[in-house]
Amino acid sequence: MHLIPCPYCGQRPQDEFHYRGDATVKRPAPDAGEQAFYDYVYTRENPRGWHDEWWHHYAGCRQWIKVRRNTLTHAVAASAGPADALPEATP
Numbered sequence: 867m868h869l870i871p872c873p874y875c876g877q878r879p880q881d882e883f884h885y886r887g888d889a890t891v892k893r894p895a896p897d898a899g900e901q902a903f904y905d906y907v908y909t910r911e912n913p914r915g916w917h918d919e920w921w922h923h924y925a926g927c928r929q930w931i932k933v934r935r936n937t938l939t940h941a942v943a944a945s946a947g948p949a950d951a952l953p954e955a956t957p
């Protein structure tokens with residue numbers, strides 16, 4: 867069983883969480899154009915390795931959190947609240 871370190875609840879089983887998407891996507895400026903908004907809504911990378919993701923702790927504190935997870939090993943390097951930044955780099 868994989869554990870996810872919720873910043874509010876501590877280490878919790880992964881089945882208490884739902885994956886909610888890519889946490890690296892930034893909303894474009896209002897005048898950025900149709901293609902920029904299309905990419906913002908629909909276009910996603912499929913990274914191999916470390917990736918910053920949104921997870922929802924639906925069976926715990928019900929907070930959305932950011933998690934840095936390795937997509938190959940499912941190892942979790944860091945987590946943070948929605949307004950907090952993850953560390954700059956992961957070894």
Ligand SMILES: [Zn+2]
Pocket residue numbers: 872873874875876923926927928929
């Ligand atoms: Zn929690």
